[in-house]
Amino acid sequence: MSTQCIKEQSNTQPISIFDPQEEKKIELQKFKKSKVCAECKSWIIRQKSVGCGICEDVYHLSCMRPKLTRKPKKWTCTRCLELKNTFPDTNELEIDTLCGRCQKHVQCDDEEFCSKCSKVFHSKCYGPKKVAPICIFCEQQKPPKIKQNKNLVQFLPLKISLKNQNSFILPCCIYDDTLRERCFNSIQYALYCQNISFNDDLVYDSVQKQENNVALEKLEPLTGKDLEAFKKYKQVTKHGYYAPVIVEYNTDQGFYVKAVQPIANNTLICEYAGEVFRFADQVYSTSDSMMSLLETSFAATSLVIIPQKYGNLAKYLSGINNTKKNSKKQQQNVKSQRFNVEGESRVILYACRDIRTGEVLYYDYNEGGFNYNTRFFV
Structure with a gap:
């Protein structure tokens, strides 16, 4: 996502039309x-x-x-x-056109770019003919092994709830041990390819945690069973286990997330994680994954999440193409929403309808009514 769409998730708590006092507060907030x-x-x-x-x-x-x-x-x-002046001008950056393998000049119609080492290659020098996001040299290094704690899956239910749920529910455990390991490794591999360290929480290296204060913005509080389910799920996701999904790659979409088992409506998918910045400090950022975290009256106190150094599954969920007729109705199966979680703003992604096995997970980058250009999306 670009800086044009980082305010997409402005989903505040619904206000009853029978409470005129609350309506006035909301109108005042918009005006202010x-x-x-x-x-x-x-x-x-x-x-x-x-x-x-x-x-x-x-x-x-x-x-x-x-x-x-x-x-x-x-x-x-x-x-x-x-x-x-502190951000590099990408138009003036010199791009090395020498092949990272044979060191000969690469024509633009015969080039392959490695997302990990940032080197360009001839198609024949890039690696095997299979579809791959990184070159043969980076592929041989392999991502570092992360120790799996298989006992964590006991926190997840074994059956999908068939009842209509108005609150968040935990995802069903992946039945097959081999498939569960594939799903776990697929997330780690995607992060490795983009030089991102796995982290399932918000990282406050550039700002103080106290700056993420929901007193600056009215957000729907996460309480009761919703809060309980979220906390329980975080015990599993912080170790790299998520809903029954796998991260895959193709040349059209890049990395994307696909369901390997049915996922029920209102099932928690993940939290949007990464490093937290002030929006005012990132207005020239070229990140394609910037997410709004806190929206105040001013850019200097508004916060965004950028999963550039740290990230999790959320980075690889796809956005719908808003220019296609009925794309929201046909494609979108995940919703992202900012919640007040014990005084701190957090972005939670959850299923907004039942998701079938094999479906790619999509959510709307323009959920909050912002005009982000999605016409090139698949």
């Missing part, structure tokens, strides 16, 4: 979010204002330095201008 000056932190009511085209923060014209009397058509705030 789009009409608060990022400099003086006061409301913009009738004063002239302008929004930054990068981080989307809004400023009074009188608060800008130097002050402006007319509203410019396009404008970038000082913070974003300074930040741009």
Whole structure:
């Protein structure tokens, strides 16, 4: 996902239409979010204002330095201008066109790119004719073995619930031991190919954990049986075991996730994990997997997740093609939603309908009404 769609998961708690006081709170929240000056932190009511085209923060014209009397058509705030210099310009990067194996020049119509070592190869030098995301040299190194704790599967039920569930349910255990090991290894292999360390939690290396404070945004709280199921599932997923799914690869989609057993509606799939950043610090990021974590009034306090160094299964779930007619109805089988989990915002992905064996898992990158370009999606 790009920076244009990182605010896709704005799924707040539904408010009853019979509570006018709550309705006023929500309207005030919307008004405040789009009409608060990022400099003086006061409301913009009738004063002239302008929004930054990068981080989307809004400023009074009188608060800008130097002050402006007319509203410019396009404008970038000082913070974003300074930040741009810290991100490499991908258009100016020199790309090595020498084959990583034979060291001869590679033509663009005969090139293969390794996602792990970032080297380019001739098609014949890349490796076997099979479909592979990495070159023959990286393939030979093999990902490091992760010790499996097979006793963890006892936390998962052996049967799929046939009752209509209004709350989260745990996924069914993978019946076959060999298949379970294949699924486990497939996730580790995908992460290895992209130089990502497995981590099933939010990583706070760049920001303080206290900054993920849901007091800054109204989110639906996870309570009761939902919270209990989530905590129990995390005991399993932190060791690399998930719902009955496997990560596979093809040249059209790259890595994708497929169900190996039926998955019931409202079944927990995984939490979106990775390193947490302030959105203001990542407005020029080229990551295709940026996820909104906390949406406040300002880019400097809004948080995003980027699974670039650390990640889990969530990175490989596919997005639906919104340009195709009925794609949401026909493709989407997973929903992502941000919840208040004991005072901390967390992104949870769960089945939004029954999923059959062999189905690819899809969710809507534009769930919150944002306009991310998905026309190239399969």
